[in-house]
Amino acid sequence: MSTTATNFTEEFVQVDFGKVHMMKGGTGQPLLLFQDDLGSPGWLPFYEDLARSFTVYVPSHPGFGKSERPNWMRSTRDLALSHLWLMKTLGLESASVVGIGFGGWVAAEMATMCHHIFDRIVLVGAVGVQPTEGEILDQILLSGEEYTKLCFHDPAKFEALYSAETTVDQREVWEVNREMAIRLAWKPYMFNQSLPHLLGGVDTPTLVVSTKDDKVVPASCGRRYADLLPNARLEVLRDCGHCADVEQPVELAALISGFVSQK
Amino acid sequence: MHLMYFTEQPMSDYPEEEARKAGGISALMLSNKHFDAVDGSRLYNERIEEYLYAEEVGVDGIMLNEHHNAPFCMQARVNMYASILAAMTEKVKIVLLGNPLPVSDNPIQLAEEIAMVDMISKGRLVSGFVRGGGSEQLANNTNPAYNRERFEEAHDLLIKIWSEPGPFRWEGNHYQFRVVNPWALPLQKPHPRIWIPGVSSIETVTWAAEHRYPYICLNTTIQQTQDIWEVYDQAAQRVGYKSGPEQRGYLIRCHVxxxxxxxxxxxxxxxxxxxxxxxxxxxxxxxxxxxSSPESRRRRAETQVTQRADSFDKQLENKNIIAGTPDQVIASLKQILEETRPSILALWGNDGKVDHKDSMDCIRLMGQEVMPALREIGKDLGLDSPFEVDSPISLAETPASELLPVTV
Structure with a gap:
C-alpha cells in the first residue's frame, strides 16, 4: 500500500469509554483530522502534507479501525461526544478540525455541541445533512470494495492505495468500519434531521469543500452546509471523487493550510 | 414422527432472464414490475387448495415461512396464511418457521396475532421464530447490526407476555412499551411450542438448545446436520437435559x-x-x-463473489435434493433418518414451475405412500416427536426435578 511512513507516531489513547487508536505527526498548532468511515490504511501523503504546518492528530473513531468499540454507542452524536472527551484527555482545549465525509458530520455535530471548541472547521464531502437534491450513496447494498471504488474519480488512485487485488485484511477492516457506521447511522442513513436546525449557532469560520465527481455525497450537501453555517465559504475541487484526501492531497492540503492559518 | 409438507410458494411466472441479468439474484432488488397479480391470485388460491389436500391425505403438519422482496416466496406474512389455515383446516398442525422477530418493531402485535391463530386453530399452532436472512433486514430496513439482540429481546418479551399476567412495562434495549397487556392470549398454555429453524449459525443452534427448543435444519447436508446435533447436544447437556430426536428437525427438498x-x-x-x-x-x-458474528467477519471478507450451487445431479447424489417414485424417495429418506435421527421432518415438495396438478399428485403420494412408510421407519428407529413423547415445551417449562446436574 502506498502510504507515507515518515514522521508520525502511533499510539492507543485510553479514554474511559475505550482505547482510541491515534496517529500523530508534525509540529505547530493542533489540527484534528477525522477520517471518513472507510478509515485509512495508514499515514497518508495528505496527512504528511498537513504535518508540515500543524501537529496533526488522526484518531480512528471509536469502533472503527483499531479503536475499541463502545457497544453502547447508538448515534453519530454519541460519537461526537466521545471525541470531545478524547480532546479533553489529550489536553486540547481547542483545535482546528478537518472532517472528511463521515468525519465531517462528526465535526459538525461537535461544533453544535460546543461552539468554541474549534478555531477553524473544514468539512470535505461531509455527510450529516440530508441532501436537497440527490441521495447519499447507500454503501450497505454494496461490498466494502465496490463502495470504496465508487469513492474515487480515478480508478488508478484507488489501486495505488489499495492495490488492484485488495487484501482480505483490508476487506475485514472495511467490514468492521461498515458495521460501526450502521450502528450509528442506519436510519436515517448518514444524516441527522436535527443538525440543519443547529448549524446556525456555529459561527466558527468554516471552509466547506465539495468535489466535482463525488458519487457518494451529492453537491447539495456541501451547499447546505455553506448556506446554514453563518461563517462558511464553499470551494469545489475538480477531477476528484469522494476521497479528496487521497485523490487531490496536495491541492486540498494547500487549501486547508491557507484557511486554517488565517488569523 | 411429525411429518410436514412445505413449499416456498414461488411466484413462478417472472421472467427468469431478468434475474439472470442480475447475476441470478432475484431477492431484494428484482423489480416488482415483473409481478403479475392475476397470476399471484391464482397461485395463492392453488396453494390453499394444496394445503387442504395435504391435510386430507394425512400430512401431520403444514410448515409455513415468509420472505420479502422475493419471487421465490410469495408469503410476505407468515401469520396471514396461518390464520387462513387455522380457519379452513381441522387436524393439521400449523407450523410457522417462522416469524422473523427482529424485523418487527412491535412484538406485542406478533404476540396477539400468534395467540389469535392458536385460538382459531384450537391449539394446533407451532410458533417458530427466525432471525430473518440478511436481505430480509434490508427489505424491512431493520438494522442488521442489532439483529441478534433484537431477536433475543423480542423473544423474551413474547415469553413474558405469555407467562405473566399484564399489564406490565417493558423498558428494554431495543423495545420499549408503556403498557404490555394484549387481551388475546394463546389457547395452548403457557404458549404454543416454539421451534427454531436455521442453516448453520452456531450461535442460533446453541441458543435453541439452551432454551430446549427443537432446531430444524434447513436442507443442510448430512454432515452439517450431524455437526449441528453435536453442538446442540453439548449445549443441552450444559443446561441440564439430554437432547434426543424430539429436539431434532430436518427440512429437505423432496419431490415425489x-x-x-x-x-x-x-x-x-x-x-x-x-x-x-x-x-x-x-x-x-x-x-x-x-x-453475522464478529467471528465470521473474516469469512465474509474472504467471500467476495456469489457462489454457485452444486449441479442438480450432484445434489441428487448427495441427497441434498430427493426426487423419485415413492419407493425411491422412501429409500433415500430412510438413509437420512438413520444418519441424522430427526423426529420432525418437513418435505419441501414443490417448487419453481411445478404445476398445480403435479403438486397435488406429489402431495397425494407423500401423504398416502411416503409418510406412512416413514412413520414405520421412525418407529423402528425410535424417532418419537415432541407431541408423541409430550416433551416439555422449553427449558423454562421443564420441571426442576427432571433437570440433570448442570455441567460447568
Whole structure:
C-alpha cells in the first residue's frame, strides 16, 4: 500500500469509554483530522502534507479501525461526544478540525455541541445533512470494495492505495468500519434531521469543500452546509471523487493550510 | 414422527432472464414490475387448495415461512396464511418457521396475532421464530447490526407476555412499551411450542438448545446436520437435559411422482428457484455488515463473489435434493433418518414451475405412500416427536426435578 511512513507516531489513547487508536505527526498548532468511515490504511501523503504546518492528530473513531468499540454507542452524536472527551484527555482545549465525509458530520455535530471548541472547521464531502437534491450513496447494498471504488474519480488512485487485488485484511477492516457506521447511522442513513436546525449557532469560520465527481455525497450537501453555517465559504475541487484526501492531497492540503492559518 | 409438507410458494411466472441479468439474484432488488397479480391470485388460491389436500391425505403438519422482496416466496406474512389455515383446516398442525422477530418493531402485535391463530386453530399452532436472512433486514430496513439482540429481546418479551399476567412495562434495549397487556392470549398454555429453524449459525443452534427448543435444519447436508446435533447436544447437556430426536428437525427438498421421469423433470425445478438455497444469494445482502458474528467477519471478507450451487445431479447424489417414485424417495429418506435421527421432518415438495396438478399428485403420494412408510421407519428407529413423547415445551417449562446436574 502506498502510504507515507515518515514522521508520525502511533499510539492507543485510553479514554474511559475505550482505547482510541491515534496517529500523530508534525509540529505547530493542533489540527484534528477525522477520517471518513472507510478509515485509512495508514499515514497518508495528505496527512504528511498537513504535518508540515500543524501537529496533526488522526484518531480512528471509536469502533472503527483499531479503536475499541463502545457497544453502547447508538448515534453519530454519541460519537461526537466521545471525541470531545478524547480532546479533553489529550489536553486540547481547542483545535482546528478537518472532517472528511463521515468525519465531517462528526465535526459538525461537535461544533453544535460546543461552539468554541474549534478555531477553524473544514468539512470535505461531509455527510450529516440530508441532501436537497440527490441521495447519499447507500454503501450497505454494496461490498466494502465496490463502495470504496465508487469513492474515487480515478480508478488508478484507488489501486495505488489499495492495490488492484485488495487484501482480505483490508476487506475485514472495511467490514468492521461498515458495521460501526450502521450502528450509528442506519436510519436515517448518514444524516441527522436535527443538525440543519443547529448549524446556525456555529459561527466558527468554516471552509466547506465539495468535489466535482463525488458519487457518494451529492453537491447539495456541501451547499447546505455553506448556506446554514453563518461563517462558511464553499470551494469545489475538480477531477476528484469522494476521497479528496487521497485523490487531490496536495491541492486540498494547500487549501486547508491557507484557511486554517488565517488569523 | 411429525411429518410436514412445505413449499416456498414461488411466484413462478417472472421472467427468469431478468434475474439472470442480475447475476441470478432475484431477492431484494428484482423489480416488482415483473409481478403479475392475476397470476399471484391464482397461485395463492392453488396453494390453499394444496394445503387442504395435504391435510386430507394425512400430512401431520403444514410448515409455513415468509420472505420479502422475493419471487421465490410469495408469503410476505407468515401469520396471514396461518390464520387462513387455522380457519379452513381441522387436524393439521400449523407450523410457522417462522416469524422473523427482529424485523418487527412491535412484538406485542406478533404476540396477539400468534395467540389469535392458536385460538382459531384450537391449539394446533407451532410458533417458530427466525432471525430473518440478511436481505430480509434490508427489505424491512431493520438494522442488521442489532439483529441478534433484537431477536433475543423480542423473544423474551413474547415469553413474558405469555407467562405473566399484564399489564406490565417493558423498558428494554431495543423495545420499549408503556403498557404490555394484549387481551388475546394463546389457547395452548403457557404458549404454543416454539421451534427454531436455521442453516448453520452456531450461535442460533446453541441458543435453541439452551432454551430446549427443537432446531430444524434447513436442507443442510448430512454432515452439517450431524455437526449441528453435536453442538446442540453439548449445549443441552450444559443446561441440564439430554437432547434426543424430539429436539431434532430436518427440512429437505423432496419431490415425489408416479414415474421417475416426471420426478426428475419436476425435481429440477428446485434449481430454478433463484434464491438462497441454490447459493445465488448476493454475498453482501445475504450477510450485510453486522448481521453475522464478529467471528465470521473474516469469512465474509474472504467471500467476495456469489457462489454457485452444486449441479442438480450432484445434489441428487448427495441427497441434498430427493426426487423419485415413492419407493425411491422412501429409500433415500430412510438413509437420512438413520444418519441424522430427526423426529420432525418437513418435505419441501414443490417448487419453481411445478404445476398445480403435479403438486397435488406429489402431495397425494407423500401423504398416502411416503409418510406412512416413514412413520414405520421412525418407529423402528425410535424417532418419537415432541407431541408423541409430550416433551416439555422449553427449558423454562421443564420441571426442576427432571433437570440433570448442570455441567460447568
Amino acid at each position: 411422482a408416479d414415474t421417475e421421469e416426471k420426478a426428475m423433470k419436476n425435481g429440477r425445478e428446485f434449481m430454478w428457484m433463484l434464491g438462497e438455497f441454490t447459493g445465488l444469494g448476493h454475498p453482501v445482502w445475504f450477510s450485510p455488515p453486522g448481521y
